[in-house]
Amino acid sequence: MTPLSTQVSTRISTQAPLIAPSILAADWSQLAVETKNICDAGADLLHVDVMDGHFVPVITFGPQMVTTLKAHSSIPLDVHLMISQPERHIEAFIAAGADIVTVHQEACPHLHRTLQQIRECGAKAGVALNPGTPVSALESVIDEIDLLLLMTVNPGWGGQKFIPQSLERVRSARELITKSGNTIHLEVDGGVNAETSKQVRAAGADTLVAGTFVFGSDNYKRAIDALKE
Numbered sequence: 584m585t586p587l588s589t590q591v592s593t594r595i596s597t598q599a600p601l602i603a604p605s606i607l608a609a610d611w612s613q614l615a616v617e618t619k620n621i622c623d624a625g626a627d628l629l630h631v632d633v634m635d636g637h638f639v640p641v642i643t644f645g646p647q648m649v650t651t652l653k654a655h656s657s658i659p660l661d662v663h664l665m666i667s668q669p670e671r672h673i674e675a676f677i678a679a680g681a682d683i684v685t686v687h688q689e690a691c692p693h694l695h696r697t698l699q700q701i702r703e704c705g706a707k708a709g710v711a712l713n714p715g716t717p718v719s720a721l722e723s724v725i726d727e728i729d730l731l732l733l734m735t736v737n738p739g740w741g742g743q744k745f746i747p748q749s750l751e752r753v754r755s756a757r758e759l760i761t762k763s764g765n766t767i768h769l770e771v772d773g774g775v776n777a778e779t780s781k782q783v784r785a786a787g788a789d790t791l792v793a794g795t796f797v798f799g800s801d802n803y804k805r806a807i808d809a810l811k812e
Contacts, residue, residue, distance in 0.1 A: 601789065603628035603661050604807070605630040606618070609798045624804040626658055630661045631661065634665045646679035682707065687710075712734065713737065728767050730769075733749065749773075753787050
C-alpha cells in the first residue's frame with residue numbers, strides 16, 4: 584500500500600485529482616489490453632465495480648476477475664463492492680489483489696467491524712453512500728475510513744447522468760473529513776465528465792471515477808488529461 588499512499592499524498596499537495604477509470608465501461612473481450620492501455624494513459628487507480636444482482640440488479644465481477652486485472656495493472660485496484668453481506672467476501676477480494684476495498688454503508692449493519700476487517704486484511708478501507716443516504720451517517724466511523732465514496736448516480740448501471748444535488752453532498756462530505764483531521768480521500772462516482780469533474784472538484788472531491796467518459800473516448804490519455812485539468 585505504500586505506493587498508493589505516496590501517490591495520493593502527492594496528488595493532494597498539487598490539488599490535481601486522482602483519476603480512477605471504471606473497468607466496467609471497458610471492452611470486456613480485451614480486458615488485458617484495456618487495463619494496460621488505461622495505465623499507460625495516466626490513470627491513477629483502476630476502479631472495479633463488483634455487483635451481485637442483489638444489492639444492485641446487475642451482476643459483474645468476482646475475485647477471479649480482480650486476480651486477472653491485477654496481473655496486467657501497474658496501478659492500484661480500487662474495488663467497489665456493490666454487494667450484500669460484503670464481510671463474507673472481503674478476504675477473498677483482498678487476497679485476489681484489491682488495494683482499496685469500498686463497501687456500502689447501506690449493506691453493512693456492522694459497518695465499524697467491517698471497516699476494521701478490511702484494514703486487518705491489509706487493504707485501505709472505503710465506504711460508499713448512495714444518493715439517498717445522508718453524509719452524517721458516517722460521523723461515528725469516520726476514524727476508520729481511508730476513502731469516502733459518494734455515488735452521484737444511483738448504483739447499478741454505467742452511463743447515467745450526474746445528479747446535480749450531489750454537489751451539496753460533496754461539500755458536506757469535505758466538511759466532515761476536514762473536521763475529522765484525518766487523511767481521507769473523497770471520491771465521486773457517476774456521470775463524471777469534463778464539466779462535472781470541475782464542479783465536484785470545486786466542491787471538495789479529490790478522486791474521480793469515470794467510466795464511459797474515458798473508455799468511450801478514442802483517446803484515453805486525452806480524456807484523463809481533461810479530467811485532470
